[in-house]
Amino acid sequence: MVLALTFVSSFLACSKGETPAPAATEPAPAASAAPAAASAAKLDGEVYGAGVSLAESTPVSKLLADVDAYDGKTVRVEGLVTEVCEKRGCWMNIAGDQPFQNLRFKVQDGEITIPVSAKGKYAVAEGTISKVELSKEDALAMREHEAEEQGKPVDESAPLPTFSVKLAGKGAVIRERM
Amino acid sequence: MARAAGPDWFRLNRVTHRDVGYFVAVLTVLYAVSGLAVNHTDDWNPTYAITTAEVELGPVDVTDLNAAEAQIVAALKLDPAEVRGHHHVSPTELKVFLDEGGEVSVDPATGHGRLKRVTPRAGLFQANALHLNRLKGVWTYVADAYAVLLLYLSIGGILMLRGKTGLLGRGKWIVAAGALVPIGFLWAW
Numbered sequence: 001m002v003l004a005l006t007f008v009s010s011f012l013a014c015s016k017g018e019t020p021a022p023a024a025t026e027p028a029p030a031a032s033a034a035p036a037a038a039s040a041a042k043l044d045g046e047v048y049g050a051g052v053s054l055a056e057s058t059p060v061s062k063l064l065a066d067v068d069a070y071d072g073k074t075v076r077v078e079g080l081v082t083e084v085c086e087k088r089g090c091w092m093n094i095a096g097d098q099p100f101q102n103l104r105f106k107v108q109d110g111e112i113t114i115p116v117s118a119k120g121k122y123a124v125a126e127g128t129i130s131k132v133e134l135s136k137e138d139a140l141a142m143r144e145h146e147a148e149e150q151g152k153p154v155d156e157s158a159p160l161p162t163f164s165v166k167l168a169g170k171g172a173v174i175r176e177r178m
Numbered sequence: 179m180a181r182a183a184g185p186d187w188f189r190l191n192r193v194t195h196r197d198v199g200y201f202v203a204v205l206t207v208l209y210a211v212s213g214l215a216v217n218h219t220d221d222w223n224p225t226y227a228i229t230t231a232e233v234e235l236g237p238v239d240v241t242d243l244n245a246a247e248a249q250i251v252a253a254l255k256l257d258p259a260e261v262r263g264h265h266h267v268s269p270t271e272l273k274v275f276l277d278e279g280g281e282v283s284v285d286p287a288t289g290h291g292r293l294k295r296v297t298p299r300a301g302l303f304q305a306n307a308l309h310l311n312r313l314k315g316v317w318t319y320v321a322d323a324y325a326v327l328l329l330y331l332s333i334g335g336i337l338m339l340r341g342k343t344g345l346l347g348r349g350k351w352i353v354a355a356g357a358l359v360p361i362g363f364l365w366a367w
Contacts (some may be wrong), residue, residue, distance in 0.1 A: 040358070080263065080265055082265045082267065082273065084279065085205070085232025086223055086226060086228060086279075086296070087219050087223050087224075087225070088219065089312075095265055099266055100266065100267065100268050102267075110310065110311075113310065113312045115276070115279070116225075116226055116279030116296050117277070117278050117279045117296075118279075119262075119279045119281065120262030120263055120279075120281070121262070121277055176262075
């Protein structure tokens with residue numbers, strides 16, 4: 001069963017060229033490359049922006065399960081980098097600790113540039129959780145934009161999200177492996 | 179009447195302007211080329227060349243994702259050394275990550291997918307890194323110094339000549355015309 005969960009990352013934060021993160025769906029039995037547990041990571045790797053100051057990571061699944069509780073709060077998350085803004089390096093998607101989850105780490109253009117080569121690496125990132133309500137028009141536009149970016153036809157059957165979640169990035173540390 | 183003793187400021191400015199111009203010529207060209215490139219980011223990727231090829235792999239069993247990754251790598255004859263790992267994005271998408279931001283994205287049920295290769299654009303990648311200060315650190319101060327030199331070239335340039343063609347002559351009208359371009363756009367904005 002595919003749940004109509006609406007945890008998606010914001011497509012509003014970047015201009016043309018940004019791909020929204022896919023909607024989260026029900027966890028499947030098969031595990032993905034997400035971290036086994038959130039913990040104080042050994043922070044070796046390339047530092048971006050202000051780096052990371054918090055000692056403990058919050059699991060993405062926990063954030064997405066109670067977005068309202070985390071809205072406006074500064075958190076640290078970690079996980080595999082699954083997608084990067086290819087034109088401006090102004091966002092990256094971080095895989096959640098549960099299958100089929102992603103959280104978008106969005107930075108201000110010019111302040112931090114995430115290289116495309118970060119894809120497939122492991123990121124520890126810090127920022128402020130932001131929840132954005134989506135109108136039906138916004139959600140439709142986001143779906144179309146995502147399909148266009150990925151060169152895929154629009155999936156009309158997919159449930160429309162009602163809000164998006166992003167992590168307004170302050171800094172990150174990215175390394176080769178978990 | 180004899181000229182007053184002391185430095186000839188106009189001559190000094192000409193000589194300094196010439197040599198500073200020589201000094202910043204290469205960086206100015208790099209910044210200008212990068213500026214042209216990034217101005218049109220909506221239309222193309224100014225930093226990376228990205229190629230995508232459709233691939234047909236046949237159904238991929240995702241019960242064991244490591245085995246699925248190995249199946250994809252073997253089917254596409256990829257060099258295992260360039261493979262970084264995988265991620266099960268959704269029930270209809272499995273990704274295998276490659277070096278430099280490349281990836282294979284496959285629908286496990288159909289085996290239809292795309293192989294994406296990412297290559298930094300030679301020259302532009304480096305020019306953009308400098309122009310957009312992706313290097314950070316010490317380069318920030320180098321870029322500051324370069325900006326100061328550009329300021330000097332601009333101000334020194336308009337003060338270089340005396341007489342009819344100088345700033346007090348027709349120069350002032352040309353400077354004003356140049357200033358009207360951004361002012362006009364900002365006014366209309």
